[in-house]
Amino acid sequence: MKKIFALLSLCLMSYAYAQHSIMIVNNFSTTFDFQGNLSAHNYSGSCYPYVTSSTPTMITVPADSHTSNGKELAYKNFKDQFTGSLYPTTNWTVQTSPTSSTIRAWNHPSIAPGGVISYNVKWASSQFQMYYAGTSIPEPSFGGLIGESPDPCTGAPGYISTSYGDAEWFNITTANITYSYLQVY
Amino acid sequence: MSMKKILTVLGITAASFVYSQGRIIVNNYSKYDFHGFLITTNSTTGCYPRAGNSGAIVIPAECHMGNGLALVYEGYRDQFISSLYPTTNWEVTVNPLTSSIMAWDDVNLAPVSTIATTTKWYATKFDMTEPGTNISVQDFHTNLNIANPCSPGIIDYYVTPSGNNSAEMFTIGSITYLQLF
Numbered sequence: 001m002k003k004i005f006a007l008l009s010l011c012l013m014s015y016a017y018a019q020h021s022i023m024i025v026n027n028f029s030t031t032f033d034f035q036g037n038l039s040a041h042n043y044s045g046s047c048y049p050y051v052t053s054s055t056p057t058m059i060t061v062p063a064d065s066h067t068s069n070g071k072e073l074a075y076k077n078f079k080d081q082f083t084g085s086l087y088p089t090t091n092w093t094v095q096t097s098p099t100s101s102t103i104r105a106w107n108h109p110s111i112a113p114g115g116v117i118s119y120n121v122k123w124a125s126s127q128f129q130m131y132y133a134g135t136s137i138p139e140p141s142f143g144g145l146i147g148e149s150p151d152p153c154t155g156a157p158g159y160i161s162t163s164y165g166d167a168e169w170f171n172i173t174t175a176n177i178t179y180s181y182l183q184v185y
Numbered sequence: 186m187s188m189k190k191i192l193t194v195l196g197i198t199a200a201s202f203v204y205s206q207g208r209i210i211v212n213n214y215s216k217y218d219f220h221g222f223l224i225t226t227n228s229t230t231g232c233y234p235r236a237g238n239s240g241a242i243v244i245p246a247e248c249h250m251g252n253g254l255a256l257v258y259e260g261y262r263d264q265f266i267s268s269l270y271p272t273t274n275w276e277v278t279v280n281p282l283t284s285s286i287m288a289w290d291d292v293n294l295a296p297v298s299t300i301a302t303t304t305k306w307y308a309t310k311f312d313m314t315e316p317g318t319n320i321s322v323q324d325f326h327t328n329l330n331i332a333n334p335c336s337p338g339i340i341d342y343y344v345t346p347s348g349n350n351s352a353e354m355f356t357i358g359s360i361t362y363l364q365l366f
Contacts, residue, residue, distance in 0.1 A: 042357060044358060045357075045358050046357075046358075048355070049355070049357065096341065096342075096353060096355035097331070097332065097339070097341065097355055099332070099339050099341075100339070100341050100342055100355065102342055102351075102353065108366070109364075109366055110351075110353065110364060112251075114250070115212075115250070116210070116212070116250065116357065116362055116364075120357050
């Protein structure tokens, strides 16, 4: 009986300890700061759980901040980003159904890596607005919702092209780790 | 362990996805013991049949998927063999006037039975206690239910007035989760 427990535990743990994708935001623009939120959600069946950064309301990634100079935004998961990222998120809004919404701190066990919510979601989209670097002046035509496309949960396009610059969202999987990239040029 | 047993266990695991009752997983991340009831109701219409454990289930403090000590119920019957916290008897209500106590291996609760195939985990009633005791933790007790055809209201989140503890209930796919913090 002990062995059966062990086997079942192994079955459970094998999916409990997987990791959702790693989020990278590269702002290659030298003219604009990026300000936006980041959302992750379930991709199998329903859109829930649905997790969105909520404090700060907008995460700022300054102009010319990207992997080439080590200033990119990199979120390993909802928790570790707080200590590991240059642009930490303090609180996340967690929707477990269309009618249920809760704000969780970065270190709450509900969204910890290895937990069921973290495991079942993948980075999906960002609502963003570009601002002239170092100012609070937005460029109204350079912003919007962008994300993995197609995605019935968000309806976000994967590419936004404006006369001020472009934004793109794509995934790359290497060594069994999926990276979600949001890049602004 | 023989290959036959491994296949049986894997078979049970696989079969659990087939039936609508689904699986329930309870993660107790809190520092208190969970004393409670896990309840099913008709998954498509009305409130019957419905079933819940007879006699409280106790899940000790800090028992969850992270350390392999979560409560996992694959169904009324199979939980008795596979769960760390087996329920021996279920209280089954088939209509407003008829309820009965059925043992875990009652044929009417088998995975292919009408009761198992027409019900789904949807509610809990619980009381949290100091570890290893029956001393209730102030304010950390409630009822929760997710969306279901029986009762219109959804109460799937609870936080104690102090904000120190909370509980959430939700589904992902065919699995219902109850988590205590």
